Amino acid sequence: MTKPIFEVLKPGLLTTIQDLGRYGYQKYGISVSGAMDLYSMKMANVLVGNDLNEGVLEVTMIGPTLKCLHDSVIAICGGDLSPQVNGSSAPIWKSFLIKKGDTLSFQVPKNGARAYISVSGGFEVPTELGSKSTDLKAKMGGLNGRELQRGDVLKGTGIVLKKNIGRSPHPNLLPQFKNHVKVRVILGPHQNMFTERGLKTFLSSTYTVTPQSNRMGYRLSGPSIEHEKSADIISDAVPFGGIQVPKSGEPIILMADRQTTGGYTRIGTIISVDLSKVAQLKPGDTIQFDTISINEAQASAIKEAKLFWLLKLIT
Numbered sequence: 001m002t003k004p005i006f007e008v009l010k011p012g013l014l015t016t017i018q019d020l021g022r023y024g025y026q027k028y029g030i031s032v033s034g035a036m037d038l039y040s041m042k043m044a045n046v047l048v049g050n051d052l053n054e055g056v057l058e059v060t061m062i063g064p065t066l067k068c069l070h071d072s073v074i075a076i077c078g079g080d081l082s083p084q085v086n087g088s089s090a091p092i093w094k095s096f097l098i099k100k101g102d103t104l105s106f107q108v109p110k111n112g113a114r115a116y117i118s119v120s121g122g123f124e125v126p127t128e129l130g131s132k133s134t135d136l137k138a139k140m141g142g143l144n145g146r147e148l149q150r151g152d153v154l155k156g157t158g159i160v161l162k163k164n165i166g167r168s169p170h171p172n173l174l175p176q177f178k179n180h181v182k183v184r185v186i187l188g189p190h191q192n193m194f195t196e197r198g199l200k201t202f203l204s205s206t207y208t209v210t211p212q213s214n215r216m217g218y219r220l221s222g223p224s225i226e227h228e229k230s231a232d233i234i235s236d237a238v239p240f241g242g243i244q245v246p247k248s249g250e251p252i253i254l255m256a257d258r259q260t261t262g263g264y265t266r267i268g269t270i271i272s273v274d275l276s277k278v279a280q281l282k283p284g285d286t287i288q289f290d291t292i293s294i295n296e297a298q299a300s301a302i303k304e305a306k307l308f309w310l311l312k313l314i315t
Contacts, residue, residue, distance in 0.1 A: 063106025079112020224249030
């Protein structure tokens with residue numbers, strides 16, 4: 001039986017419901033969407049006893065103000081956007097009980113760009129094509145296919161179990177979100193379409209996240225990456241973390257709401273375990289790239305998958 005969990009008093013800058021994404025439909029032109037920072041999203045679900053793929057609220061920079069309508073166990077993971085309950089600091093990376101009548105709000109961001117709010121039992125919204133994720137362009141998923149608005153009421157099961165209160169991950173599992181990051185990439189598939197000087201520029205330069213960055217992609221400013229001849233290719237499927245380089249020579253990192261195909265050369269792809277660092281960058285933050293082998297990237301991905309498998313096993 002579902003119950004009203006939160007009433008939206010203020011929606012924040014951009015607050016949507018997201019899960020791991022809508023896979024299997026890119027060939028039909030439907031974007032994957034899903035959480036930008038999958039690590040924080042999954043950890044938020046673990047802390048309240050949910051399935052890893054349960055939908056959560058993704059909060060961007062300026063958080064919402066939510067009135068609690070039913071006692072619930074929640075967790076807030078990701079960037080520290082200064083959450084408060086009734087005007088007093090609320091914990092992050094730790095599950096806690098929020099009571100009927102309480103107000104959850106956010107103040108000045110301290111680090112990171114996105115926070116994730118999970119509620120025990122999940123939010124009750126329709127599953128469309130196997131996912132609760134909000135696709136704003138297609139107006140699909142989440143709450144009526146859109147971002148939260150003032151007056152919305154979010155429903156859920158309102159499960160309150162004592163064992164889910166006060167959980168937090170080991171300090172070694174807490175990511176550090178910084179204003180400058182170095183991420184690992186697998187070069188290709190079009191590295192042969194760049195000059196040696198262009199590849200060297202890509203791997204030795206610092207790039208800045210521009211204000212023209214969003215859930216679809218991060219546009220970077222910095223030294224131009226030189227092509228051999230053309231920046232154009234026959235449209236090809238694009239992955240999360242793929243790095244396109246158009247004619248301007250300035251890279252674009254493809255993110256959760258990326259288009260399904262793209263016609264620009266891709267110089268590399270950021271490995272999955274480093275994407276949370278990118279997802280937490282803000283305009284003005286900086287990024288550098290380093291290479292990694294496919295075997296090393298796969299080993300890192302397997303290690304993270306095993307971590308969450310073990311966490312779910314013991315909770």
